Amino acid sequence: MxxxxxxxxxxxxxxxxxxxxxxxxxxxxxxxxxxxxxxxxxxxxxxxxxxxxxxxxxxxxxFDEEDYPTKEILWGNPKLVEEVYQDQHLIIVNKPEGMKTHGNQPDEIALLNHVSAYVGQTCYVVHRLDMETSGLVLFAKNPFILPILNRLLEKKEISREYWALVDGRLEAKNLIFRDKIGRNRHDRRQRIVDQKNGQYAETHVTRLKLFQNKTSLVRCRLKTGRTHQIRVHLSHHGHPILGDPLYNQHSKNKRLMLHAFKLSFIHPLTLNKLSFTALSDTFERELKQNG
Missing domain, CATH: 3.10.290.10 (RNA-binding S4 domain)
Structure with missing residues (x-):
């Protein structure tokens, strides 16, 4: 290599x-x-x-093979990949809702497998989205760039911005949630606010639009990356996301109205500023119906 x-x-x-x-x-x-x-x-x-x-x-x-041993995975369907950006080292795609970022078992096919088939070589997950969440996901195209991108993520130099449609009308234009998040002992699928034993989590929320049906479109920026962080924070503060099967079970929306809208960072090799936005057809359609 x-x-x-x-x-x-x-x-x-x-x-x-x-x-x-x-x-x-x-x-x-x-x-x-x-x-x-x-x-x-x-x-x-x-x-x-x-x-x-x-x-x-x-x-x-x-790099020799012994430096970065080749990792073989099952190929998926390249036609399911919506490319947003690609270069020699990385690829950014727009993930549909209802698809896992990566499988839990070696024989499970997920977005990672589809992207690898699309690129024609094994790719590597830099960050993930919940299965129900759509939006921008970053993959490394080789094992050399993977730890470099992981370091950028750890140093919070990869900015992620989400759009969410939530119940209720947010009266404040800007909010910051800093509630600690931990596991729900009674339901392993869920996370809860746990100020005593949970991990620190910080979400910056900006109200983008108020709708007549008492819902709000908000932008969320992550300062930490806890599991279900946006979903838990918004639900805990009385504004659960529409269509959320875990934290808003009474919602009648067909899909979770959470989308990773924007991804920005400095390319570690070229030092060029990369910034991309993308919506999904289903998110836009549901947004119009609820608005």
Whole structure:
């Protein structure tokens, strides 16, 4: 596996060590392989670890099979994939509701399998959406970029924005929910607000529109990534999402009205700002019917 790219103009001069460790966020084990095997070339020449690299230099990284063993998975149906963006290292797709991001068993077919078939190689999940939730999902196309994207996610440098249609009229334009979330001991499928034993969770909510039928369209930004975080916070504060089978069981909506609308981050290799938005046909249709 070999990758070649040009160091972006916006990057200041730095050592090879700093470039790999701080800029590319390459894990220590992989940096060790690159150094020992001399598998990093700058302008097609071997380099010392403390040599300086600068904007415009061509960087080539080489990985052996033992560095990143190939992972085989079952292929899905490429026709089920709605591509939003793709390059050499990653792909962003618009997931439909009712489909798992990845299977729980090796023989279970989910979005990951469909995306891998679409790309023609094994892909890797960077973040997931609940099965009932539609919207933008990021996948790594190779095991080299996966830990780099995971580090960006951990550092909260991948911004995710959701739209939700909820019961009730939100009187405040902006709200911040910081309730801790834990497991429901009586129903393993559910999460609940648990201020004593739960994990810290923070959701920023902005009211986008009020409808005549006493529902509200809201935008939610995640500062943490707990399971069912948006669904639990909105339900706990009296505004459950329409169509939510776990937290709004009396709703008559055909689908959960939660959609991952926007995904933004800085590409770790090109340093270009990537920002994408997408809606689904079913979300828009249900939105119009409820509005």
């Amino acid at each position: 070999k990758f070649t790219f040009t160091i972006p103009n916006s990057l200041p001069e730095m050592t090879v060590k700093h470039f790999l460790e701080e800029q590319l966020l390459i894990p220590r084990k992989i940096r060790h392989f690159l150094r020992i095997k001399k598998h990093i070339l700058i302008n097609q020449e071997e380099v010392h670890w403390h040599q300086t690299v600068k904007a415009g230099d061509e960087c080539q990284l080489i």
